[in-house]
Amino acid sequence: MNDRLDLYNRKRRFDDTPEPAGTRARRKPAGRKTTRQAAGEALSYVIQEHDARRLHYDFRLELNGTLLSWAVPKGPSLDPSVKRLAVHVEDHPVEYGSFEGEIPPGNYGAGSVIVWDRGTWEPVGGAAEAARSYAAGKLKFHLHGEKLHGGWTLVRSHMRGSGDKEQWLLIKERDDEARDESDYDILKKRPGSVLSGSASVAKGEKTTTAASKTARKTAASDAKSTAKRGGKSSAKAASSTRADPRRPDIVATRNTQSLRELAATPSIEGAVKARLPTTFKPQLATLVDAAPPGDEWSYEIKFDGYRVLARIDRDAKGSAVKVFTRAGNDWTAKFSKQVKAFEQLGIESAWLDGEAVVLDPNGVPNFQALQNAFDANRPQDIIVYLFDIPFLNGYDLRGVPLEQRRAILHALMEDVDDSVLRFSNNFDFSAEDLLRSACDMALEGIIGKRRDSGYLSGRSSTWIKLKCRRRQEFVIGGYSEPSGSRAAFGALLLGVYDSKGNLNYAGRVGTGFDAALLRSVKKELDAHATKRMPFAAVPRERSRTPVHWVEPVLVAECNFAEWTSDGIVRQASFVSLRNDKPARQIVKETPRQGADVQQQTDSISDDAPKKRAARKTSGSNVAAAGKTTAAKPKTAKSPTTAPPAEVAGVRISHPDRVIDKSSGARKIDLVQYYESVAEWMLPHLKDRPVSLVRAPEDIGGELFFQKHSQKLSIPNVTQHPGLDPGHPPLITVDTIKALVGAAQMGTVEFHTWNAVASNIEKPDRAVFDLDPDAALGWERMIEAAQLTRSLLEELGLTSFCKTSGGKGLHVVVPLAKQAGWDEVKDFSQAVAQHMAATLPKYFSAKMGAQNRKQKIFVDYLRNNRGSSTVAAFSARARPGLGVSVPLAWDEVAGTTGGDQWTIENLHERLAELKSDPWADYAKTRQRITAAMKKRLNDAQ
DNA sequence: GCCCGCA
DNA sequence: TGCGGGCAACGCGAT
């Protein structure tokens, strides 16, 4: 039986998509040949470019009446040295090979499909042999397509892809058709469809695939062509049509040349002679949910990037150009390429305002890519879009209308190197149209600015931002009980079906309802109440209130900010119940990717990457006099603590709340524990960025991980803006007040980075986190720690041991702040791998439970930049509230478990200690040497 | 635990 | 006023 097409047919709804329905592979209309090869006909070959969730190329070869298919994420390469991953996917009907068009949202594989190449293929050894080769996992063949020719190999790798997908590799054979990837990228050189007129290649027109896919519908692209047609400068065009007639506009009427002359001494109306300030605060946009009426606004695309201010001053001693973040951090060093371009603007002095972005392969600004570019120190990948010029050549232009400032800026940028510096255009469309286009293109939103406004530092209403919200239907699978005075229910539990028919949990929505809606929705919920949990897997969240299930038949339309990578919606807001669509058809809709923003718009701005907390370094240094200074060990529980209490000068709310049911420990006990160990603990926290595990209710309830300062919520912690680009400041806990303050805020665990804030790129320690298979006895852990120590010692490194407070031990290696993150990480990986290689019965260097059966996982991954490990003396949010405790090596053998000490009993140990078991830690001066690396290398 | 957005 | 949601992100390894 040939059932290979069943899956394909099941995944699609044929009444709803323009794709061909598969006829049975072998059952054909009368008169048609049984199979092509039987008749000696050539076998067809096709590559379809499929712009689905992920852009990929479907590589298909006809054999035995169907199309064998692989998804090749990166497409084919003519370079024999380049292997391209090809994920084996289900067979497709032969007819599908000529399909080109849109697969509507909601259908499997939604997105656009074009036939990128087609022709015939010829298996080496003939068709009969091909079936065997295919089964054996190695196909050699020749292609006769319009784009691809010559010999190719598809080989099944030993690797396995996700699901039950086989991983194959697509490789060009060495022959006359082969080309070096670096000198000929066929995907770039021959984009587009080989069918019909959309083959831009035919005309030799250079078009990116993303642009060709989306250009047709975006207002932005129209904007560009309009601007292009209208003249050299769209900014100029804009101002000439929009200038306020009451104010004679000396800028609007000028051409570029004339504007540049004007720029040399911009003493125009509104400009004031002024010295160039040394610091400058940017103007920020206010979030609004609807565009204001009227045409006084011009719009720009909101970039998902990082706000930068450039200061140019040729009179300055030192370098003329400096680049600052919004918070005023000097990031000049990260923008070496851009600095050169700034120098070439021919400006004497200025403040320039813009946004740094990295465009992803689709031409969409991508914040993650930007971070990567910073991390990898690749300034050449970064493009700075400039949109304003508040100071120029001795004049303060903040009083000059926006349009005129921008016209001058644009003129100045006429000849700039646009690979690193660009002018960000504006669009004179209706905000609605532009926003829709922007959202279509998976951009974040748009920025509106009053045409006639001056430049106002800080948050203001003359700049606004309109954000894209996603919107789609969800299946309601349950609801949580209301709390307080809320009626009916708290939130709806949402789900979407996947292609296999599983209803996957997709988060919850608890807002957007008014009282009437709550009531009417509840009525529906009650009508469909069930004991049966409808999701494929129980949602793994911990709900604040109990949940109830309903049959998965109700459909809720919601809007939301975005999907998380876990398939959960963020910031969902209820819109309405829908009964026009069967629940079974509700699937995750993915926004269309693509749209080369750079080509289509040249546009830009935004106020800042992500929300960033307001600046504040709180007065943690104001030492509270007397009683609360040094930790006076207050070990025992306070017998009766009348709420609210005060500890170390910090008010403690709900002191008597039980936070650990298993031990009965109360919030005040944890707070007092931290107060009592502050003296011991603070040296481990000081100046070290910290992530917090917080449990505001109790450790059995909702836990969350906090890496950045949340607005100003935790009192007394120190904030470090700029260390983690694009995020609110990182936090350090440097004082007892901060420590207790954090505990007051529900912090249970403190996890520290392997570097200090003052030298964030140079880790000062490496950590080996020994994680045991649950089945192993503690002796094995002791032995493992000692073996780890021996190896390190052998290499010449002194190490220190502490309990984890949970199940294992940590071995910590102090290092001089010398090597970078990568080097330390690579070294620690080498150590872990060496251990796994020499004692494979004892150690594994691979994470994952199945790699650790009867073994101990040497977790070196804690040594990544931004990773953290639970700090010494931190409690753990687990039953019993274990504590991570530093040990002398000669004590290790006598330990009984990773959670041997708890917030309850640690004081006993501390009271008995004669000296700090880690007394030598601070004195240890050592670094990773080439010799050490070599020994590890040679050994393995 | 607290800030924010929404009713 | 009171409620609910957010409060990390990234590498690794499996399938």
Add this chain to the structure above:
DNA sequence: ATCGCG
């Protein structure tokens, strides 16, 4: 290509 884990 995507999921789950830590």
